[in-house]
Amino acid sequence: MSIFPDHPSEGKIEILPISGFRGVGKFIDVPWQVYADDPLWVPPLRLERRLYFSRFNPYFKHAQWQGWIAYRNNQPVGRISAQIDELHRQRYGPDTGHFGMLESINDETVFSGLIQAAEDWLVKRGARQISGPFNFSINQECGLLVQGFDTPPVFMMPYSPRWYVNLLEQNGYHPGKDLLAYWLETDFESPPAMQTIDRKYQHRIKIRTLQRNRFSEEIEIMRNIFNDAWSGNWGFVPFTQEEFAELGSSLRWLVPDEFVQIAEMDGEPVAFMAVLPNLNEVLPDLNGNLFPFGWLHLVNKLKSNSITTGRVPLMGVRKQFHHTLSGMALAFKVIDAPRKIARTRGIQHVELSWVLEDNLPMRAILERIGGKEYKRYRIYEKTLA
Known part of the structure; x- marks a missing residue:
């Protein structure tokens, strides 16, 4: 409205x-x-x-x-x-x-x-x-909301009313690619097939949390994994070192170390995932203003573990493991570890976003552990004469 x-x-x-x-x-x-x-x-x-x-x-x-x-x-x-x-x-x-x-x-x-x-x-x-x-x-907010108008957006995701779709198409734009958001309860039970795969690689895959005392190195490790993991995807543009460092710095004070999980295969970091508390639960109260007291309200909400939803904005598994059993094990590991920790901090649901509509292996993993597609965003295209 x-x-x-x-x-x-x-x-x-x-x-x-x-x-x-x-x-x-x-x-x-x-x-x-x-x-x-x-x-x-x-x-x-x-x-x-x-x-x-x-x-x-x-x-x-x-x-x-x-x-x-x-x-x-x-x-x-x-x-x-x-x-x-x-x-x-x-x-x-x-x-x-x-x-x-x-x-x-x-x-x-x-x-x-x-x-x-x-x-x-x-x-x-x-x-x-x-x-x-x-x-x-494409590494920031992107896409036009086309499904899922009944719930508010989560942190760092776009929002748009229903009428944008028709008005944009009337101006000659057509769908290019859909981006999906999945909703997942953090108390899901691991399906038997995932448990079997997990056991197969348990001696080769180790999960660790972010090491804040070497924060810059950790950020660079994650950037390299992300750029490699996403390099074959539609619309991919690599994060520059400065861009990813800026993203890391801006989120550093929001994210506990254990909300970032890095997976190592035979001692080499090859996958990671980051969970963010959904600040959009708090931001409506601030109406865009941190001062004079908005920052205090925000900090208190974060410290009290009263935010009940989160978002997974960053995840990557190195390309060499795509379409392999070990890749499935890595993806499951980096999903499973932070969600358990998030649960202890009061986060009951997380959004995993976004996922390309044709990324069928990742969609299969999310749906197998109970994830539900609940929002769909669309990139539009137009060729000018």
């Missing part, structure tokens, strides 16, 4: 590019207007968004972007970004470009105006293959 009507309103529409500190601030604030009456939307932290859009974001060392805000009668009614990622172009061709940060009232004119502004900017920079939404990268 939105504070805006579900049909075009009277008034001139302007699509204006943003610039400078104030422009970015207005861009950040647009969702508060679009989702003013939506009980499922979770407001982000404004301070975190400021840092994300700043020059300190290592993504901008290999990418450029522009944002626009749509106004009607001088009131913000939508926004969009367009971005060119040189790492993506190196892998997929020099004519690729992306859109993201898409928010709009349910109005065809506003929505089309935003899409057109992004496409025009991308075309001027040689883009002909457009895809999105990416906020800003």
Whole structure:
């Protein structure tokens, strides 16, 4: 639901590019207007968004972007970004470009105006293959929600209302790839087949927690595993060292060491998984503000183990083990170890997201241990003439 009507309103529409500190601030604030009456939307932290859009974001060392805000009668009614990622172009061709940060009232004119502004900017920079939404990268929030509108998003996952799908398709975009989110109870029983595989490799696979006293090295180990594990997947763009280090630093104070589990095969680290407490249980109370007392409320919630859901945002098993029994054992091990620990800290359910729709081996493992597909996100594509 939105504070805006579900049909075009009277008034001139302007699509204006943003610039400078104030422009970015207005861009950040647009969702508060679009989702003013939506009980499922979770407001982000404004301070975190400021840092994300700043020059300190290592993504901008290999990418450029522009944002626009749509106004009607001088009131913000939508926004969009367009971005060119040189790492993506190196892998997929020099004519690729992306859109993201898409928010709009349910109005065809506003929505089309935003899409057109992004496409025009991308075309001027040689883009002909457009895809999105990416906020800003496939390694960050991405995809348009197409199923699972009845529950709020978990931490670091996107949210969008139902009408975006039709409006985007009316602008010539078609489905490119679906990304799935699975919901899993942390007290699941290991199926007999998994127990058998586990026993077969129990002398070769060892699980350990994150070693915080060598945090930088551990982060680099996980980055190397992740980039190798995902390198053959659709849309893959590697994490740079700075990007993964930044991700690690931003999550360091949120995640207990035991929430990160690294699997070693014959003494070599080859798989890992990280669990995050679902801060979206807390963020609605803060309404985007850490100060003056929001940070204290957040810290108290984390320390009291009163957050009951979590998310697995990062997981990887080295490619050499894909489609093997040892790979299944590794995947099961890194799923099983942190969920037991999460359970002791009050986390009863976790979301595993996202999983490519055609990653059938991982989907089979998740479904075998009781995981249910409960949300579906979609990347859309369009070829410009």
